Amino acid sequence: MSQNFRLENIGLINRDKKISFKFNGKNYFGYEGDTIASALLANGVHLIGRSFKYHRPRGFFGSGVDEPYAIVQLYRNGESIPNIKTTEQELFEGLEATSVNCWPSVNFDIGAINNFLKIFLPAGFYYKTFMWPKSFWHKVYEPFIRKAAGFGVASIKHDQERYEHKYEYCDLLITGSGPSGLASAYSAAKNGARVILAENNPRFGGSLLTSEVNIGNQTGREWAENIITELKEMPNVIVKNRSQVFGYYDHNMLVMSEKISDHLPKTKKYSPKERLWYIRAKEVVISSGSIERPLVFGNNDTPGVMLSSAAKEYLKVYGVLVGKKPLIFTNNDSGYETAIEFKKNGIDPVILDTRKDPKSEIIDEAKNLNINIKFSYVVVVAKGYKKVKSADIAKISEDKKELGTIENVNCDCICVSGFWTPTIHLASQSGNKTKFNKDIDAFVPGISKQNETTLGAANGTFTLEETLKNSFDSGYELSKKITNNDNKISFPIVVEKKSTEHDKFWCVPLPKGKTYKRFLDFQNDVAVSDVEIALKEGYRSIEHVKRYTTLGMATDQGKTSNLNGLQLVSNIENKIVPEVGHTTFRPPYTPVTIGTIVGREVGKHSRPTRKSPMHLWHEKNNAVFVDAGVWLRPRYYKQGDETLFEGSKREAKNVRANVGVCDVTTLGKIDIKGPDAAELLNRVYTNAWLKLPVGKARYGVMLREDGIVMDDGTTTRISENHYHMTTTTAQAANILSHLEYYLQIVWPELNVNVVSTTEQWAGAAIAGPKSRDLVQKLFPKIDVSNEGLPFMGYVEGELFGIHARIFRISFSGELAYEVNVESDNGNYMWEKIIEIGKEFRIQPYGTEALSTLRIEMGHVAGSELDGRTIPYDNSLEGMVSKKKDFIGKRSLNRKAFMAEDRQKVVGVVPLDKKTSIPEGSHLVKDADAKLPNPKLGYISASCWSVEYDNPFSLAIIKDGKNMIGQKLIAMSPLKNKTIPVEIVSSHYVDPKGERVRS
Amino acid sequence: MLHIKCPHCGMRSQNEFAYGGDASVKRPELNKEISDLEWDNFVYLRKSLRGKHLELWQHISGCRQWFKVQRDTATHEIFKTLKANEDI
Incomplete structure (x- = not known):
């Protein structure tokens, strides 16, 4: 298609590089440097989508981040991305985009019937209509509404792109590269400050790209270009385009999304698509500029109605005419600048100025160019359905209430300017209490709460000279505070045309008998009449009006609509705008992809994976791994096509019959040293520790102060003042912090040091009746007989030249030893154990067999020590000292903890000796009792007893000590199982504990 | 994300620290007879202050020291940080 609306000699695009793209299946071309919006406008395409509620035709309204309408579904490199602003998305070769929210096509949209039914879709329509019957919501209303509403479609494919996070620190973060951003960045950088300058757009310069001004002896644009070039070369400055600072958090932490590859057809190798920056800035300069406000009149959402600043940008940056018969509708001088640009490029605009007789240099220039200007005129209604064809205009009375005779004028676009709204989002997010500035009818930042300074248009300063002066000064002052340098650069002379006051008028009254829709929020289809209804129905708080009408709640977050909404509410309520207040500004300022927020922490990268030194051996020997906290542990070593169960x-079985070896490196290990080490242990464990001899281990239980069991494990006295503590894998980090807390805060007088040695030691548990024979062969010089190394004994030795620690401790309930060597030697130790163990028929065993062994022995573990049980519940009351005090002891006196029918761990066997009981099943008396069926207890852990070859479970059950022998029902509604069971002792195998002592 | 000055290491981001509760709570001495009420107050009852709050933090991904932070719970302003053995 030809570019009928592209001018020859104006714009910043690269005409040497043509780019072809598709919109709604049709081929177009644009140039490098175009956005989708500018390229479509160059091709004369104004119809881009349909509106949210009424499915009215939608065109382009803005030229950047403020765009409320022109969003598309974007297809890039096999991915589909919803709700992309065409005004921000740069063209790349092969780009494809489709309209959102229209079916079957943008030109013929069935949903548009809503437009003719709009009388039925007023504010709060959904709340009022779909309230009842309740059961209809899920089945009828919601699916219907979901189908008819909504914008783009989120992809359900796994995102193949890479996103990254980055942390950065700086003296000054400057958000926006318009005149205030450039000036403050330049003067701060020259004074030695570390500066980050962030610009949302691909091009730096902000308003300088389109305004007719001179700075020094250069045009504004040349000045901006030179400053940026110089800044980029300075080592203390980071300059980033396509980077939006979108959130301002506590302690001057800001977040920025950098779009690195979105403008390219494909992300480059070794480069992320987008990057999230966490920036901790000593000072923040908010130089985010301002956004033009719409004027409100009948059918002001018709394609072809757009902001006058956008029309000017399309012309000056992209060389695109948004129309050839433009009507400029303004209440201030900015509209004139757009008109003058049209005129200079051979187009004759008509200006409608709501003011009666304004005088300024800009207006004089327009008059000198013979532009047709109608003062005290307004647009009453735009005519045309899919595109503006003409406009009804009229003179307006001085009190702005009466319209004169309606005249119809031909036009193909209406460029509106309702003055400027400072972009104060970041300042407000920082905690700054904004204030209302009557001169500009808008909120500006008030007193800073954090170290932030707002400059230029964002602060309501609309003249270039004042902006530059303030910004040069601020950049210098802020940097001086940090660097103590005193290098002030001289301030350039500024030439700009003076403008005069704007008109406070912004909403055109309806002619008698007419009901034209006058839109405030273009994306969510909120009209003046909707806000009026909300107020009539009693909504007063602006936050309520917002939620009831959805004003300002769309993906553009009301960048163009919020202030007009406030003005309307204040007009109707006869209040002034500051009394109405504004709704809260929250991050993100503009939509940010989930990928950017998540960064690299996806799938396996979401947390670190810890592997034991023997991991490669496990892999080579067909281990099937399971996540145990952050560790990967072998669950079982698969032989042939064995299942986990088999x-x-x-x-x-092999552990019970011969000998097995299990990797226990993951157990938490804490090294404890100091003269008061025994005293510390005595206070943190429930049992007595002062008399443990050197070379002995002891089992201990720790409580929280509330009496609940926190952890258990063995601690060994290595030497006089040196202990080795083990914790469960899951609690390792918490226990270290727990010990540090008591040592540093509660009992600082104790002379003890604790340090984690989890990663310093590799551990192997060797268990089974033949374990002694094996250990004896591993350590021929040590006597490991029952006399030489009794149960709970400890000895150090040499394992084929390697220093090793040998503990006679057992989790499996079998005769067992645990050997620790330094981590680097872990694999060597393991291979030696396997090699020497062959003659004893050794087999490695995983966590599943480990669980089986401990369950049938009745050893409690994480599933019983679940943060809800006390020692008694776990049959650990024998571990609780009556003589000494310890952490949590006082809580054990609580009534409920001492109740006669207190819960207790028991064993559970199915009557049929066949059916495994699902973990989490409830124990009840009667399977058919009236619901809710009274619950007596629950199954905490289940296994297949290898000793008796039938299922066995542990349960925690009320009045456990009196339940042994009872017949109950285990019910698992989740697994749909009802199993008759018998309650037995939790010590199912070797109840006297003879094997470990054998 | 807060910016917290560890009294031992200097300014660090919040993600290096773990919050540890009200620093004004004193654990009853060991072996001391105390009432149920006193013990329950120690274990369970905490003030939920709006405003200046003296609290414990641990520099968990740093020096592992527990220390005190005086922070405004509403504004997150940090007035002072102290070593464990220092008083405000």
């Missing part, structure tokens, strides 16, 4: 049974 494999773990084989491994556990």
